[in-house]
Amino acid sequence: MARLFVVMGVSGCGKSTMATALAHATGGFFLDGDSFHPAGNIEKMRAAIALTDEDRWPWLEQVGRQMASQKGTVFCACSALKRSYRARIAKAAGEDVLFIYLQGSKALIETRMRARQNHFMPPSLLDSQFDTLEVPGPDELAFNVDIARSEPQIVAQILEKLAL
Secondary structure, X not given: XXXXXXEEOOOOOOHHHHHHHHHHHHOOEEEEHHHHOOXXXXXXXXXXXXXXXXXXXXHHHHHHHHXXXXXXXXXXEOOXXXXXXXXXXXXXXXXXXEEXXXXXXXXXXXXXXXXXXXXXXXXXXXXXXXXXXXXOOOOOOEEEEEOOXXXXXXXXXXXXXXXX
16 A cells, blocks of 8 residues: 555645644545645746646655655655556655545636635636646546545544545
């Protein structure tokens, strides 16, 4: 079983909330992938400019390296929207990374995004997030979780799937 987990999905799906809760529940370590974005990426997103793959590659490699540098179980909140992004993270980590995809309707996620305070990602970029998203396939080390339930229910479902 992997020790590195990426809680992934579009902006506003609850990645940070779930990854924090999972780390707390398991005694693991939490990493916020957003904290590894270079300033230029943050400024682009604040200006409602979608990131390109070229913007993302160094960031994704940093996410993978940071995860691997931690001891024990690690839960990282990171969008990891494309298969190639997930592969880049796993390659940089140098070990198995299991991706937990938080799947929800655009309407639900937009409602959550509009309720957030002081976040750099504006709701106007949600369409670009869904356009970029490649749902993890059955050949990937990943599983999907519906986010329409309560936080404790989602955490319990993930922990059951992980047998942690």
